[in-house]
Amino acid sequence: MSSLKREEPIISVKHLSKEYNIGIDKTYKTLSGTFTSAIKHPLKTLKDSRKPCSTFWALKDVNFDVKSGEVVGIIGRNGAGKSTLLKVLSRITFPTEGEIKMLGRVGSLLEVGTGFHPELSGRENIYFNGAILGMKKREIDDKFDEIVKFSGVEKFLDTPVKRYSSGMQVRLAFSVAANLDPEILVIDEVLAVGDAAFQKKCLGKMKAVSEDGRTVLFVSHNMNAVENLCTRAIMLNSGKLTSDGYDTREIINKYLTSNDQENKNCTWINKGNEYLNAWFAPEKAYLTDELGNTIDNGQFHNKVNHYFNLYGTIKEIDPALQVGYALYDENNNLLYWTNFNDTTEEEWPQLSKGKFCFTGLIPKRFLNEGLYRIEPMVSMYFREWIIQPGVNAPILYFEVKGGLSDSPYWLARRPGILAPLLKWSVEKVD
Amino acid sequence: MTEHSTDYELVIRPKYGLLDLNWQELKEYRELLFFLALREIKIRYKQTMMGASWALLQPFFTMIIFTLIFGRLAKMPSDGVPYPIFSYSGLLLWTYFSNALSQSSNSLVENAPLLSKVYMPRIFIPTAPCLSGFLDYIIAMSILAVMMVYYRFVPGISILLLPLIVLLTFMLASGVGYWLSSICVKYRDVKFVLPFFVQLLMFVSPVIYPVSIISGKLQWLLYLNPLTGLMNAHRACLLGHSPVDFIGLSISALITIVIFLSGILYLRSTEKYFADLI
Numbered sequence: 027m028s029s030l031k032r033e034e035p036i037i038s039v040k041h042l043s044k045e046y047n048i049g050i051d052k053t054y055k056t057l058s059g060t061f062t063s064a065i066k067h068p069l070k071t072l073k074d075s076r077k078p079c080s081t082f083w084a085l086k087d088v089n090f091d092v093k094s095g096e097v098v099g100i101i102g103r104n105g106a107g108k109s110t111l112l113k114v115l116s117r118i119t120f121p122t123e124g125e126i127k128m129l130g131r132v133g134s135l136l137e138v139g140t141g142f143h144p145e146l147s148g149r150e151n152i153y154f155n156g157a158i159l160g161m162k163k164r165e166i167d168d169k170f171d172e173i174v175k176f177s178g179v180e181k182f183l184d185t186p187v188k189r190y191s192s193g194m195q196v197r198l199a200f201s202v203a204a205n206l207d208p209e210i211l212v213i214d215e216v217l218a219v220g221d222a223a224f225q226k227k228c229l230g231k232m233k234a235v236s237e238d239g240r241t242v243l244f245v246s247h248n249m250n251a252v253e254n255l256c257t258r259a260i261m262l263n264s265g266k267l268t269s270d271g272y273d274t275r276e277i278i279n280k281y282l283t284s285n286d287q288e289n290k291n292c293t294w295i296n297k298g299n300e301y302l303n304a305w306f307a308p309e310k311a312y313l314t315d316e317l318g319n320t321i322d323n324g325q326f327h328n329k330v331n332h333y334f335n336l337y338g339t340i341k342e343i344d345p346a347l348q349v350g351y352a353l354y355d356e357n358n359n360l361l362y363w364t365n366f367n368d369t370t371e372e373e374w375p376q377l378s379k380g381k382f383c384f385t386g387l388i389p390k391r392f393l394n395e396g397l398y399r400i401e402p403m404v405s406m407y408f409r410e411w412i413i414q415p416g417v418n419a420p421i422l423y424f425e426v427k428g429g430l431s432d433s434p435y436w437l438a439r440r441p442g443i444l445a446p447l448l449k450w451s452v453e454k455v456d
Numbered sequence: 457m458t459e460h461s462t463d464y465e466l467v468i469r470p471k472y473g474l475l476d477l478n479w480q481e482l483k484e485y486r487e488l489l490f491f492l493a494l495r496e497i498k499i500r501y502k503q504t505m506m507g508a509s510w511a512l513l514q515p516f517f518t519m520i521i522f523t524l525i526f527g528r529l530a531k532m533p534s535d536g537v538p539y540p541i542f543s544y545s546g547l548l549l550w551t552y553f554s555n556a557l558s559q560s561s562n563s564l565v566e567n568a569p570l571l572s573k574v575y576m577p578r579i580f581i582p583t584a585p586c587l588s589g590f591l592d593y594i595i596a597m598s599i600l601a602v603m604m605v606y607y608r609f610v611p612g613i614s615i616l617l618l619p620l621i622v623l624l625t626f627m628l629a630s631g632v633g634y635w636l637s638s639i640c641v642k643y644r645d646v647k648f649v650l651p652f653f654v655q656l657l658m659f660v661s662p663v664i665y666p667v668s669i670i671s672g673k674l675q676w677l678l679y680l681n682p683l684t685g686l687m688n689a690h691r692a693c694l695l696g697h698s699p700v701d702f703i704g705l706s707i708s709a710l711i712t713i714v715i716f717l718s719g720i721l722y723l724r725s726t727e728k729y730f731a732d733l734i
Contacts, residue, residue, distance in 0.1 A: 120468070122469055129465055186502075
């Protein structure tokens with residue numbers, strides 16, 4: 027292929043905008059509804075129909091080009107427009123304005139297991155799911171063994187999928203999708219599934235895909251994955267493209283430490299049914315000082331201990347329940363994980379059904395000055411994640427300033443990630 | 457690297473022309489249509505004891521009930537054909553048509569996750585149930601064969617028309633299905649209207665009565681229903697009891713083609729909003 031051709035972008039997005047109607051009519055319409063409201067309030071209906079619906083731009087004037095072989099990570103907060111962008115790229119929904127040009131077949135994977143039918147066997151679902159993702163029967167035939175091997179469900183190929191565990195379903199579905207090989211692959215947050223071993227396998231597969239020279243667009247909240255896999259990152263913020271560059275680390279840091287007021291939360295409240303599961307309903311995460319006062323400005327003074335609190339309801343007693351927190355510095359380095367049951371079994375607190383508050387120490391004189399990110403962590407030990415830091419966890423921020431030590435020689439930030447005040451003993455040795 | 461990347465260019469714009477049907481793409485994805493129809497067949501009789509024999513039992517028992525009520529009690533005329541075989545030959549095509557139509561009309565809403573998560577030619581979704589219905593039709597045909605032997609009916613040369621008639625019925629079911637399923641994405645009222653519509657349609661089609669019971673002057677009204685010509689021709693070509701009414705069949709064919717093509721156009725022109733509305 028000529029070098030000239032390769033210079034040409036494989037995806038070219040120009041002035042892309044997508045508008046959604048929001049407001050009164052969130053659900054579907056009914057004819058009779060339209061009729062009765064027209065009869066009951068003729069004037070109002072007339073006005074309503076003339077008054078433009080309240081609208082919302084999920085994407086506004088987004089422009090970028092992608093060259094063949096690039097792996098682009100798309101990052102941004104919830105509602106930033108990432109998923110809408112992928113939906114438009116995969117032709118599920120159409121743009122309101124603008125244009126996208128793509129050279130090559132597009133395979134999109136917005137959800138793992140779309141079209142899986144519970145009544146069909148694993149084998150049948152592989153064929154059906156493959157066809158839905160745009161594979162030909164011959165292609166699936168060729169890759170069948172590979173798909174089965176990758177998923178690890180060999181023994182259950184002829185069992186209806188409804189008898190599979192949820193983990194098995196997800197593995198099978200991802201395996202089909204992972205063996206898709208169009209020139210452009212569009213992926214939305216599929217790595218948030220399965221256990222750690224399988225996630226690793228998936229990341230490996232994605233890496234192989236990109237080394238193959240295929241173009242990948244990848245939305246994720248998993249910053250480690252974005253950093254490891256992507257050659258380029260694009261950041262969206264309320265529908266607009268705010269950063270774009272090849273230094274993925276820099277853009278990730280920009281995202282994690284962006285100075286938006288609303289993003290500097292130091293408390294989190296469950297809006298309703300986030301993190302639904304059978305065992306534990308997290309309701310609130312917040313930070314307190316030594317006296318139990320809630321910290322609402324996110325400022326820590328290093329002279330005193332602080333506490334991370336996760337408040338919620340235990341719905342089902344299960345010894346596998348793990349609650350803890352993960353702490354990151356402003357460069358997205360994971361400093362540590364800690365769990366309430368890190369001690370011997372005898373020392374574990376007695377849990378029962380009802381409301382509990384898990385409180386974990388953030389030690390004084392241990393962190394350096396700077397901005398920190400703390401994320402709650404809830405899982406069923408080695409079974410499944412409920413709140414996984416770096417993946418789906420709410421983010422709380424706090425800033426450590428001052429009080430690093432009592433020494434007159436040490437007042438300000440020191441080199442290093444941590445700045446622990448450690449015990450020394452100095453003895454005269456003759 | 458990717459040699460085929462240059463011969464495939466895709467442009468996504470807010471609007472595309474009404475007539476831009478993109479046959480190339482339909483061809484590209486044609487295997488998916490087959491898989492969708494196959495899935496339909498595979499899941500229909502899953503976890504049933506009787507399995508695919510339901511395809512026989514449904515029209516068979518309906519025929520028995522209709523024979524008792526309309527044949528025996530109401531003494532419905534049947535163009536000189538024994539009533540059981542008269543009604544069964546009608547029910548055979550009617551069962552196919554009504555099942556195909558109902559499933560097709562609900563298909564887009566029932567497959568909402570497919571619409572919002574994956575790209576494919578949307579038109580395949582309402583088409584698939586109309587295709588998979590053929591299997592039931594063929595299975596149910598076996599009873600008719602037995603009855604024809606029993607009542608000593610031999611189909612004439614006009615049996616060659618059967619594939620055409622079945623094809624037209626398929627086009628009619630999917631054509632109406634395209635319209636209703638697309639409308640149903642926006643207005644769920646379709647779901648409630650559909651059972652009445654199908655029931656009503658049965659009584660205005662010559663399924664269990666012959667066209668001849670309507671007096672001559674008003675008969676043309678019946679032919680506005682494209683099923684009339686199809687039903688008559690279907691019965692005539694199978695049983696060979698009367699010549700095929702080509703005028704009636706042509707009227708039906710014409711109306712069917714109009715419904716089918718307009719259905720495709722309507723679905724194609726509304727499909728880009730499906731994911732946002734569903």
